[in-house]
Amino acid sequence: MRLKDLAEHLGLSQTTVSRALNGYPEVSETTRLRVAETAARLGYRPNASALRLATGRSGAVGLVLRGVGELGPHMSEFVAGMSGRMGAEEIDILLITVDNFQEEMAAYRRLAASQKVDAVVLHSPTLKDQRAELLLELKMPFILHGRTDIGTTVPWLDIDNRAAVERATSHLLDLGHRRIAILNGLKGRTFAEHRELGYRTALAARGVTPDPALVGNSVFTDEVAFRIAQSMLELRPRPTAFLAGSMMTALGVFRAIRQAGLVLGKDVSMIAHDDVFPYLNADNMYPSMSTTRSSIRAAGVRIAELILSILAGKPPEDVHELWPVELVLRESSGPPPF
Amino acid sequence: MRLKDLAEHLGLSQTTVSRALNGYPEVSETTRLRVAETAARLGYRPNASALRLATGRSGAVGLVLRGVGELGPHMSEFVAGMSGRMGAEEIDILLITVDNFQEEMAAYRRLAASQKVDAVVLHSPTLKDQRAELLLELKMPFILHGRTDIGTTVPWLDIDNRAAVERATSHLLDLGHRRIAILNGLKGRTFAEHRELGYRTALAARGVTPDPALVGNSVFTDEVAFRIAQSMLELRPRPTAFLAGSMMTALGVFRAIRQAGLVLGKDVSMIAHDDVFPYLNADNMYPSMSTTRSSIRAAGVRIAELILSILAGKPPEDVHELWPVELVLRESSGPPPF
DNA sequence: CCAAAATTTGAAATCGCTTTGAATGCGCTA
DNA sequence: TAGCGCATTCAAAGCGATTTCAAATTTTGG
Numbered sequence: 001m002r003l004k005d006l007a008e009h010l011g012l013s014q015t016t017v018s019r020a021l022n023g024y025p026e027v028s029e030t031t032r033l034r035v036a037e038t039a040a041r042l043g044y045r046p047n048a049s050a051l052r053l054a055t056g057r058s059g060a061v062g063l064v065l066r067g068v069g070e071l072g073p074h075m076s077e078f079v080a081g082m083s084g085r086m087g088a089e090e091i092d093i094l095l096i097t098v099d100n101f102q103e104e105m106a107a108y109r110r111l112a113a114s115q116k117v118d119a120v121v122l123h124s125p126t127l128k129d130q131r132a133e134l135l136l137e138l139k140m141p142f143i144l145h146g147r148t149d150i151g152t153t154v155p156w157l158d159i160d161n162r163a164a165v166e167r168a169t170s171h172l173l174d175l176g177h178r179r180i181a182i183l184n185g186l187k188g189r190t191f192a193e194h195r196e197l198g199y200r201t202a203l204a205a206r207g208v209t210p211d212p213a214l215v216g217n218s219v220f221t222d223e224v225a226f227r228i229a230q231s232m233l234e235l236r237p238r239p240t241a242f243l244a245g246s247m248m249t250a251l252g253v254f255r256a257i258r259q260a261g262l263v264l265g266k267d268v269s270m271i272a273h274d275d276v277f278p279y280l281n282a283d284n285m286y287p288s289m290s291t292t293r294s295s296i297r298a299a300g301v302r303i304a305e306l307i308l309s310i311l312a313g314k315p316p317e318d319v320h321e322l323w324p325v326e327l328v329l330r331e332s333s334g335p336p337p338f
Numbered sequence: 339m340r341l342k343d344l345a346e347h348l349g350l351s352q353t354t355v356s357r358a359l360n361g362y363p364e365v366s367e368t369t370r371l372r373v374a375e376t377a378a379r380l381g382y383r384p385n386a387s388a389l390r391l392a393t394g395r396s397g398a399v400g401l402v403l404r405g406v407g408e409l410g411p412h413m414s415e416f417v418a419g420m421s422g423r424m425g426a427e428e429i430d431i432l433l434i435t436v437d438n439f440q441e442e443m444a445a446y447r448r449l450a451a452s453q454k455v456d457a458v459v460l461h462s463p464t465l466k467d468q469r470a471e472l473l474l475e476l477k478m479p480f481i482l483h484g485r486t487d488i489g490t491t492v493p494w495l496d497i498d499n500r501a502a503v504e505r506a507t508s509h510l511l512d513l514g515h516r517r518i519a520i521l522n523g524l525k526g527r528t529f530a531e532h533r534e535l536g537y538r539t540a541l542a543a544r545g546v547t548p549d550p551a552l553v554g555n556s557v558f559t560d561e562v563a564f565r566i567a568q569s570m571l572e573l574r575p576r577p578t579a580f581l582a583g584s585m586m587t588a589l590g591v592f593r594a595i596r597q598a599g600l601v602l603g604k605d606v607s608m609i610a611h612d613d614v615f616p617y618l619n620a621d622n623m624y625p626s627m628s629t630t631r632s633s634i635r636a637a638g639v640r641i642a643e644l645i646l647s648i649l650a651g652k653p654p655e656d657v658h659e660l661w662p663v664e665l666v667l668r669e670s671s672g673p674p675p676f
Numbered sequence: 677c678c679a680a681a682a683t684t685t686g687a688a689a690t691c692g693c694t695t696t697g698a699a700t701g702c703g704c705t706a
Numbered sequence: 707t708a709g710c711g712c713a714t715t716c717a718a719a720g721c722g723a724t725t726t727c728a729a730a731t732t733t734t735g736g
Contacts, residue, residue, distance in 0.1 A: 045451035113383030
């Protein structure tokens with residue numbers, strides 16, 4: 001069913017039918033209704049490729065993922081949020097996976113040259129993100145989930161990682177903890193650097209010297225967190241509190257604590273960052289988990305809205321949002337044992 | 339940079355340039371090389387929309403996900419596999435999320451009418467899957483990850499869930515277990531029904547009557563598995579072994595066992611189905627986990643290949659693969675305590 | 677009641693590619 | 707040298723939508 005067929009069926013020109021369907025004012029209300037009704041009845045939908053060619057907009061945004069690992073639970077949640085919002089606008093998400101940095105850059109070049117997408121979403125940026133620089137150069141609209149510090153201002157949405165970790169650390173210090181371990185993200189990622197900054201700031205404010213042995217940098221998975229926490233718990237004096245970078249990390253730390261014969265919330269405290277996974281509720285855990293909380297799915301929704309507004313013409317340099325992070329205290333954090 | 343520009347730049351017609359780039363035989367080797375070199379140098383890439391309109395193929399396959407929950411770790415892994423293989427072929431994955439069954443059906447109709455995708459991938463089918471029926475009716479090529487039993491033969495790839503669970507159950511029975519609990523997927527899903535069949539078959543072969551209280555049906559998350567396992571462990575006599583539907587489920591069961599003051603691999607046995615998540619290794623757990631193993635990522639890769647072959651003209655009715663499942667015995671399964 | 681303005685419709689150009697059908701140039705044979 | 711076949715190349719016609727510009731119709735105002 002092409003526009004042409006529909007027009008013939010209605011005894012109208014393509015022009016009029018197209019206008020009627022797209023809500024242009026210069027078509028009488030009578031015909032508009034007739035057209036709309038018939039189109040719906042016949043299940044007409046414009047051919048996506050033709051529409052894109054004619055309008056010059058592809059109706060899709062790209063998301064490039066570095067294969068293994070990056071498409072984990074965090075990304076899933078984020079994509080779920082994004083996709084839900086985009087879907088409402090009939091904009092699709094184009095998923096592309098690559099194996100390494102080279103390929104990722106090549107993928108952006110391809111996307112730009114072939115105009116497959118109207119914009120892309122960049123995530124987990126580094127402090128000086130070369131991908132953002134490339135996209136600027138390619139004049140491809142984009143938005144950053146996180147922040148980076150290249151010369152130009154780029155649109156971004158981020159949570160206040162520094163403040164979140166600073167608060168959590170300060171709280172633990174207030175409770176009397178002095179050996180506080182942090183399981184942070186990979187070195188170089190902006191969010192991890194921000195978190196480390198928050199951690200150090202809080203320690204410095206209390207005159208506590210940070211111990212490098214208590215700082216771990218890794219991906220956020222149960223397994224590696226378990227191993228790192230395990231080795232940290234073998235230190236003497238051992239850490240009395242953990243800051244876990246994500247709920248996955250928290251699960252690993254949890255296991256390590258139990259395996260060491262210790263009790264979470266009594267012998268060892270923990271505050272985890274909670275990205276709010278629908279299937280992993282901090283409140284339902286035993287003991288319930290103290291968290292710094294910010295929904296990554298909500299961030300996905302908002303990122304979608306922001307990119308839509310940029311595509312609608314909003315100046316990209318005006319787009320930036322810093323979200324505060326809640327500190328929710330539960331049973332996993334308490335005073336150190338003495 | 340359009341084809342026209344490139345052609346002018348070369349002093350050739352669009353026709354010749356297009357042919358040169360697409361490897362048609364009727365262009366001299368000299369010009370072909372010259373064209374290829376210049377195109378590469380100028381970074382020419384055909385406009386995706388125009389190409390799609392001209393060729394009638396969209397160069398994308400669709401994946402419709404039911405919002406919450408469905409975009410979890412299993413799907414991520416599967417998509418990672420699919421996407422990697424598709425990417426090599428320059429075919430994109432279009433991600434669409436919907437909120438319910440109605441919307442999902444509507445999404446397929448839209449995809450078909452607007453020709454946004456050349457094919458779709460269907461996952462977690464039910465025994466009589468209406469989505470598959472709809473896609474047949476819409477003449478939209480598709481492939482099933484899993485199986486369904488509607489009249490026609492449809493292309494599918496599945497793992498042998500029945501045999502896997504039957505073997506695992508038989509093994510536990512051989513060890514002497516009689517109260518074996520199973521944490522299965524949602525009722526109605528083909529894979530869950532197949533697993534239940536395998537479970538019942540094994541029990542029947544030993545003359546053990548299945549206890550409905552030991553059968554759980556739910557989504558595969560840590561949380562719900564924890565709750566279900568917890569209540570099962572309160573039964574008297576309590577189950578001495580668990581079959582966990584996924585590694586996520588296994589984590590929840592693990593927690594419930596420990597919380598009940600029991601020791602996995604001694605007081606209670608467990609065999610989990612392992613979809614092989616790169617970040618959750620059964621071998622590294624404490625105790626290491628006995629599993630029925632089949633990589634869901636590999637399935638994603640293969641699904642991509644199969645859909646490509648269907649698009650290339652292979653008769654869909656010839657496409658079906660049943661993958662065997664390994665049983666890997668580790669420390670979490672042993673004889674029951676007496 | 678007629679000219680002018682406003683409303684409503686349509687023919688044709690356009691987007692950037694592929695592909696059909698025709699044209700060009702060249703070397704050979706007869 | 708005319709004529710044929712072959713290898714290359716090109717002009718132009720799609721693909722299915724939007725959009726420009728012009729035409730037809732209806733309304734309005736004097």
